[in-house]
Amino acid sequence: MAGEKTEQPTQKRLEDARKKGQVARSREVDSALILLATFAVFRFGGAWMWEAAETVFVDTLADLDRDPLTTEVTAILGIELVGRSLLLLLPLLGAIVALSLLGGIAQTGGPLFSVQALKPQGSRLNPLQGFKRIFASKQALANLAKSLAKFALLGGVATLVLYLRRDELFGLGLTSGLLPSLGILVDLSFQLVLVVTLVVIVMAVADYMFQRYDFSTQMRMSRQDVKDELRQSEGDPLVKAELARLRRSLLSRVMQTVPEADVVLVNPTHYAVALRYDPASSNAPVVLAKGARLIARRIREVAEENNIPVIRNAPLTRALYSAAEVGREIPAELYEAVAEILAFVYRLRAGQTTWAEAPVDLTGAEPDDDPTDPNPLGVAA
16 A cells, blocks of 8 residues: 555664654663662662661761750751761662663663753643543553553562462461561562562563564655655655766767777866867867766777877866867867877877877876765766
């Protein structure tokens, strides 16, 4: 069907979407990383944090007992308590921030900051559109189903862990003292959090794969979209085809006409003009072919293959290239300069002179062609 999005997104479309902040990203991955960071900090630094919290509590009570409880003392102790508490929570906050940043970079393929995503959009201010986006969209239904499935799965896993250790739970305070019971509760809590964290990580991986698939589906393009993008980035294919036809035509004409030339003037590589003079058919020399860059190079190659004299004369070559037309006689103001060249060619053919006496003029000659020139043929686009 026309307009059906069946083509994979191009690199340009993906880059444009990225500039708008549109990338495949799963919120479940962020949640899993936060949970993992929390578990790791409490698992490996929980004892230190407990001792530090105990020290803060004891020091605070000691300060309250030492000095009269005034407004100034309370303010100082409150600021100190908040500061020490923040230092106590710093490892946890640092781990959460670090893992969240790394997770975001891993999902988006690098740091992502989009100004366009921050621009206000009228559709976001429309209550009706907001209601549809929250309650009536496919994404909203998918999020609801995902939340229910996550709740059921995590609830089932937690229930299973508690069921497997039901004997220990039922015996708390009966078969063991207070401290052993607290140890069992702490161990059970860590086991429960560990199992839940592993389940959340598995769910996050699955959700990320789904988000990548969904994003790729949304970014798909129709064949017309691909054609339009190609036309915008590389130019109209019809224009490119016409230029290619024109270039082939020029090269073909060079191959056919240059072997009939009496002399080829070059500059030395940027321009070339092939001339032929037949007094029986014309009153002045005729331009058989001319070209710039690649065409000029090809004219010179054909001339050398057919033993046609190639003479370097930068000013005259540029003048002929600019003023003379292919298939027409050269302008009258260039008769004298061209006559000198032809006279040398005729004497050279008759063996009356040598190349050492060639009327070469490289004044203002151009450097060699740039191999990275985007238009090596010199054909106007």
